Amino acid sequence: MTDRGQAPVAELHGVGPQVASRLKALGITCELDLLFHRPLRYEDRTRIVPLGRVRPETRVQVEGRVVHQEVVQRRRRMLLVTLADDTGQLTLRFFRFFPSQLRMYREGNRVRCFGDVRFGPQGFEMAHPQAQVLGKGEPPPLPKHLTAIYPVTQGLAQATLAKIIDAAVDRLLDGEIRLADPLGSSESPPLQEALRIIHRPGPEENLDALIDGHHPAVQRLATEELLAHHLALTRLNQARARQRAYALKPDEALQEKLLGVVGFEPTGAQRRVVGEIMEDLGAERPMRRLLQGDVGSGKTLVAAFALLAAAASGRQAAIVAPTEILAEQHYRTLSQWLEPLGIEPVWLAGKVKGKARREALARLAGEASIAIGTHALFQEGVEFRDLALIVVDEQHRFGVHQRLALAAKGSEGVRSPHQLVMTATPIPRTLAMTAYAGLDISVIDELPPGRKPVTTVVLSQGRREEIVERLRRALGEGRQAYWVCPLIEESDVLEAQAAETTAEELSAALPEFSVGLIHGRMKPADKQAVMDAFASGKTALLVATTVIEVGVDVPNASLMMIENAERLGLSQLHQLRGRVGRGSEQAACVLIYKPPLGETARKRLETMRETTDGFVIAERDLELRGPGEVLGTRQTGMLRFRVADLARDADLLEPVKSLAESLDVAGADVVIERWLGGAEQFVDV
Numbered sequence: 001m002t003d004r005g006q007a008p009v010a011e012l013h014g015v016g017p018q019v020a021s022r023l024k025a026l027g028i029t030c031e032l033d034l035l036f037h038r039p040l041r042y043e044d045r046t047r048i049v050p051l052g053r054v055r056p057e058t059r060v061q062v063e064g065r066v067v068h069q070e071v072v073q074r075r076r077r078m079l080l081v082t083l084a085d086d087t088g089q090l091t092l093r094f095f096r097f098f099p100s101q102l103r104m105y106r107e108g109n110r111v112r113c114f115g116d117v118r119f120g121p122q123g124f125e126m127a128h129p130q131a132q133v134l135g136k137g138e139p140p141p142l143p144k145h146l147t148a149i150y151p152v153t154q155g156l157a158q159a160t161l162a163k164i165i166d167a168a169v170d171r172l173l174d175g176e177i178r179l180a181d182p183l184g185s186s187e188s189p190p191l192q193e194a195l196r197i198i199h200r201p202g203p204e205e206n207l208d209a210l211i212d213g214h215h216p217a218v219q220r221l222a223t224e225e226l227l228a229h230h231l232a233l234t235r236l237n238q239a240r241a242r243q244r245a246y247a248l249k250p251d252e253a254l255q256e257k258l259l260g261v262v263g264f265e266p267t268g269a270q271r272r273v274v275g276e277i278m279e280d281l282g283a284e285r286p287m288r289r290l291l292q293g294d295v296g297s298g299k300t301l302v303a304a305f306a307l308l309a310a311a312a313s314g315r316q317a318a319i320v321a322p323t324e325i326l327a328e329q330h331y332r333t334l335s336q337w338l339e340p341l342g343i344e345p346v347w348l349a350g351k352v353k354g355k356a357r358r359e360a361l362a363r364l365a366g367e368a369s370i371a372i373g374t375h376a377l378f379q380e381g382v383e384f385r386d387l388a389l390i391v392v393d394e395q396h397r398f399g400v401h402q403r404l405a406l407a408a409k410g411s412e413g414v415r416s417p418h419q420l421v422m423t424a425t426p427i428p429r430t431l432a433m434t435a436y437a438g439l440d441i442s443v444i445d446e447l448p449p450g451r452k453p454v455t456t457v458v459l460s461q462g463r464r465e466e467i468v469e470r471l472r473r474a475l476g477e478g479r480q481a482y483w484v485c486p487l488i489e490e491s492d493v494l495e496a497q498a499a500e501t502t503a504e505e506l507s508a509a510l511p512e513f514s515v516g517l518i519h520g521r522m523k524p525a526d527k528q529a530v531m532d533a534f535a536s537g538k539t540a541l542l543v544a545t546t547v548i549e550v551g552v553d554v555p556n557a558s559l560m561m562i563e564n565a566e567r568l569g570l571s572q573l574h575q576l577r578g579r580v581g582r583g584s585e586q587a588a589c590v591l592i593y594k595p596p597l598g599e600t601a602r603k604r605l606e607t608m609r610e611t612t613d614g615f616v617i618a619e620r621d622l623e624l625r626g627p628g629e630v631l632g633t634r635q636t637g638m639l640r641f642r643v644a645d646l647a648r649d650a651d652l653l654e655p656v657k658s659l660a661e662s663l664d665v666a667g668a669d670v671v672i673e674r675w676l677g678g679a680e681q682f683v684d685v
């Protein structure tokens with residue numbers, strides 16, 4: 001029993017290599033993934049709204065005859081078109097236009113337009129509608145269902161993606177793609193019907209529920225997805241129960257030496273957690289432990305103790321981080337700490353090529369005891385002599401997939417490595433138990449001494465000049481600052497551009513200080529150079545996109561401005577703010593928002609002003625993460641689910657457990673294969 005129609009997208013009609021690679025960026029590699037790509041929202045093109053009945057702040061489809069066309073000269077040339085029908089008139093406004101549009105909107109032409117209505121100088125108007133000219137005969141028929149709008153990515157147009165998905169939905173409804181439905185009638189609606197509703201809802205469907213995910217069709221898919229994760233984790237745990245690991249014993253003399261180099265005393269919480277980890281490492285059962293510690297709580301030192309135990313036992317340990325910036329940060333800190341102990345870590349990331357790579361590989365297969373890097377450490381061709389411990393600095397970037405892959409890496413040998421997963425955002429307990437089922441949990445619930453909570457103020461962007469003045473004063477006192485420009489559009493190109501523009505503006509406004517710029521589209525070496533300049537104090541101000549959200553540790557930086565703060569989720573704001581207040585200086589964070597502020601955004605910013613406690617923030621985040629917060633969901637990313645959302649679907653977890661028990665092995669295979677793409681191959685050891 002498998003799903004028929006699992007063609008790789010590259011084999012589909014109309015999908016060339018370029019589109020295929022863009023689809024991959026969206027997590028779509030086979031035809032089935034297209035069906036599971038959930039729309040962001042829907043547009044109602046099933047009906048025509050009479051011009052006399054359009055209302056502002058709505059998005060509608062209208063039809064009418066052009067009764068007037070005019071090019072007016074304001075700051076630039078604008079095209080104004082008046083449409084009329086029997087009930088009234090509507091203005092179309094084009095701030096930029098092509099000559100072809102003058103022909104398209106020639107007086108007398110009939111056009112069908114779709115767009116946002118707002119109140120303008122000429123009454124109701126629509127700016128830059130999507131439009132089609134209607135011929136003389138019967139107008140083209142209206143669709144019977146709503147039009148789905150999908151999340152896209154840079155370089156992939158909505159129309160292209162919609163067409164490809166549409167074809168897949170056609171094939172599903174024609175019976176060419178057949179989906180096994182192991183849950184059968186126990187869940188309603190049936191799988192195929194659920195997919196139909198999600199991609200092509202009739203006008204009668206509850207759209208809000210479809211968008212926010214409470215609709216039975218979405219819940220049906222979410223149930224199956226959670227089930228897939230549950231089944232995969234159960235299998236993983238079963239496999240683990242049979243695994244054995246090498247017992248690793250700490251060397252007290254080395255530990256003392258490490259503390260001497262590090263130069264501070266561990267907090268009580270760090271000591272306790274190190275104790276828990278040492279107990280696990282000392283056993284022959286592989287450790288599977290989640291280390292939770294708020295931003296700046298000192299997880300790195302705890303990791304260092306674990307790594308040291310492996311080295312002291314004559315075996316190998318690896319620490320992996322999700323981004324190069326973060327991995328390099330670890331490399332720098334840990335090298336500083338470990339080299340005086342005679343341990344020289346190996347550095348490996350994707351960008352390490354040629355001779356350097358060959359050397360790194362030789363050391364991993366040979367004398368090295370500690371490896372630091374990105375996921376490149378676990379790619380084909382990397383062989384460890386004796387990997388006994390893996391520390392994953394997850395920061396919420398890795399999902400179950402990767403954890404399974406890591407487990408697989410260790411399972412090749414006779415013994416499995418111990419695993420420590422570190423995470424910075426505190427996860428409410430109920431969620432932690434699901435997202436990290438099968439892991440033991442340690443919590444660092446104390447910050448290093450002398451930390452003063454970051455003072456947070458919330459200001460409207462109208463007060464930018466004042467904010468820049470404040471920045472000038474702080475920099476003048478020798479402090480360092482971050483200026484964060486987060487994602488405004490769903491595109492890293494635009495994000496990078498926004499950051500570049502901001503950096504130019506700030507350089508011009510603050511000529512007496514040196515301003516650095518870092519964003520995700522820069523080459524790793526350039527990023528590193530910028531980070532080094534900032535860490536060494538050469539640059540006073542670092543303009544950054546949210547690439548700095550995780551793990552960056554520059555204790556002298558004590559001021560952070562976050563633009564468009566209203567767009568960010570709470571846990572992301574918390575992560576970002578955690579970059580300051582890491583030294584003994586009183587730190588401040590300015591959250592700059594663009595009015596008007598919605599209710600949820602206002603509550604979020606208030607929460608940030610009121611507390612710096614990661615657990616309080618995480619709980620509040622769960623309460624507040626309202627429907628349709630696509631950015632929020634994407635960026636808080638507890639676990640990368642396609643449809644399910646742990647905050648929304650917590651009540652599905654119990655039913656999922658009983659479903660799992662009622663499913664036979666073949667059914668479980670189908671579900672795991674479908675949602676986790678054959679992850680079970682990693683699980684069976």
Ligand SMILES: Nc1ncnc2c1ncn2[C@@H]1O[C@H](COP(=O)(O)OP(=O)(O)OP(=O)(O)O)[C@@H](O)[C@H]1O
Nearest residue numbers: 264265266267295296297298299300301424448551
């Ligand atoms: N016990 C301690 N006493 C004083 N300073 C400490 C202590 N433990 C850690 N630090 C310092 O606190 C800062 C934060 O530690 P670290 O980078 O390990 O935090 P983290 O838990 O990894 O946070 P994040 O998730 O934000 O990266 C570092 O500069 C570190 O050297």
